[in-house]
Amino acid sequence: MISERIKYRRSHITRRIILQYFIAMAAFIAVLTAGVLICRRVCASRIWYEHDIVYERLKFIEDNIITISCVIIIIGGTVITNIFIIRLLKYIDEIVAAAKRLTSPDEQEISLRSTLFEIEQELNLSREKALRNGELAKEAEKRKNDLIMYLAHDLKTPLTSVVGYLTLLRDEPKLSPKLKAKYTGIALDKALRLEELINEFFEITRFNLTNITLELKRINLSRMLEQICDEFTPVLAQKGLVWKTEIPKDIWLLCDPDKLERVFDNLIRNGIIYSCENTPIELKLQRNEGVITIAVENRGTNIPREKLDRVFEQFYRLDSSRNSETGGSGLGLAIAKEIVKLHKGEIFAESEGERIRFTVRLFDGRLG
Template sequence: MDASGFSQAKQDQTRRLSNSVLRRTLVNVVVFAVVYLALFLGFMNTLGSSLSNLAYNLVGQSYWMHTAIANLFLVCVAVGFIVGIVLVVRSGINRALRYFDLLLDSVTDVLAKSEGPVVLPSELAPTALFLNGIKAEGERSERAAKAAEERKNELVVYLAHDIKTPLTSIIGYLTLLEESPDLPVDVRARYTGITLAKAYRLEELLDEFFEITRYNLQTIPIERSRFDGALFVSQVIEEFYPLAEGRSLSLVFDGPDELPVFADAGRVARVLNNVLKNAVAYADAGTEVRVRTGLVVAPDGFVWWELTVTDRGRELSPEHLERIFEKFFRADAARGSDGGGAGLGLAIAREIARAHGGDIYATSDAGLTSFTVWIPQGPSVGK
């Protein structure tokens, strides 16, 4: 529940509780007063005269003494009435205090993670609803944390296995090179190339492993500055040319010659790197990966920096699109040792975009998959 919802629930609960306690107290006071006065009047009508005559005779028919006893009797009746009212009001206060005891017990149950919903009297219904909401949210968060931890442990196992594979190959080829110094030059060169490729793959896996161990989406600092977005995107694309050529892919830049933007260049570079890496890895060989960028003005006049990476390859299902930005999520096809990451790249990309105040979205239709990043700029940028 957000701050406004909590404030509204608090006001509703205070109003209901105060009205309930006040209403019950007033009813009890009225009932006591009516019963007390009815008993007094009934006593006076039935026994009043007899007792008055008896008292008159007991004091020797002294008018002064009889009047003093009558006044004392009336004072005792008034004091009894006042004491009764005080006791009734005190009972109402004690009832209100018992509500606080119930609230404390309920909060204790929530903190102790006891089973079952919080049950409170009808006067505390808003609080019961609020506490049950907190309890449900806590249970959901706990399940999500447990699932993430299980997924994280599972991926550590995958990475440990994947790390062992290239490491075994590296050791094997280096052993051959050491034990066979008379190998032909072309064979030695081929073995060296394979060893280097396996070493690069091992480096990638180690980077992913360390990414998992230090991963914390809540501590991504953003430090904005002004720079040329077009030049920035071109430089990021250039880093992927060797990888794209290896898969016969064409990298296409679609944007203006200059594009003044305001963002954290290092963080956005990581976003674009992660998205481009995903596109290059899963695009069909011989196709193109297009990167489009520009400023988009919303109907309210606010300016957004748009970055869109589009590739043609395997179509992503709606279920896959819903989970693709989750931590540690990887498609089954990405588990092979020759490709696929730890399932952090797109999750980190989303958190960086959101840390800027923007977001990232994915669409896939007929094999054409696009990832679009939106970074807020403000109405004055680019004007």
């Protein structure tokens, strides 16, 4: 669709052509008037004889000068008008033809005559925007298809296990109580995993489709992070990981504590999943004037830059196989990003060698 600026440019060119038209008409009338005056002066400068054929014609012109002038003006004006109308129509046709190429996939830029240079620029800008929007639409369609595929994959895996173990319990009534308890426990774990996935799907959909309201409170962020670290200590121990924290005392922040806790929970879980065994997980809290920075760093496999830029995308997993044993649904970091955005903050990832760092930057006072 042609932008308002292009419409303005087109009307500007129309006004310019109309101005040129009136200038041409004025020049034509001026030349005609000058011609009449020159002819009269020439005629008055010599003696004419009554039977001179030139005199007869000049006399006829002089007697009918007004009528002849009007006829010449009408004819000349008609010719000039037609020339300018045809030129304007050609401009419009050229612009319309160029506008049809706005969504053309070819890389050749729109080119118009020099008098339409301004419109040419605007059309090329609109074309680039239309092509970008087209790419975004394709990406949105791809994300929708990926959503369906990931939902099917991530939900099917635990559901298949639940059905399998329950079927085994039904078909094998003579199983020992120990095996029954074992299979029941496995089925329950898979069912809980299924519930967790469904809750994550609902949560990311809620962030995307509804306006989430923050329940703001002024909290001691230092104490919150210390409590979260204590809660994760047993989980770290299972993988031989240890905490290395730098948490200054009594750093306060206005935020939604429940949602912000979810952010740190996701970052720490992500660090645990992708950490090498027997390495530290570092958590640092800093405050510089009104800027509060929280960094979670772990040691693991380097993340390539092209993947680093995508880790906050919905359903994106570093392992393309989407193995449920090595990661979640790919929604944790996407949810964390949405929560940080609600707090008008920033979140980003860095990877240098074996060090993988996720940084949250919050601005105390932006929400107050």
